Amino acid sequence: MSKLTVIAGTMVIACLTTIALAEVKSGLQVGDYVDAFDVKDCSSGLAKGETLCYR
Secondary structure, eight states: OOHHHHHHHHHHHHHHHHHHHOOOOOSOOTTOOOOOEEEEOOSSSTTTTOEEEEO
């Protein structure tokens, strides 16, 4: 085996190990601020069909 093949193999293994061990964090974390967002009211109440802003 050539030195280049050994180095390339070592780099591939190092990259795959780093990716496998990386901690995945999805969505909001505890203590994060939630921005305002709009929703459409689909209830049978007074605001039926209107867009409402939640904060």
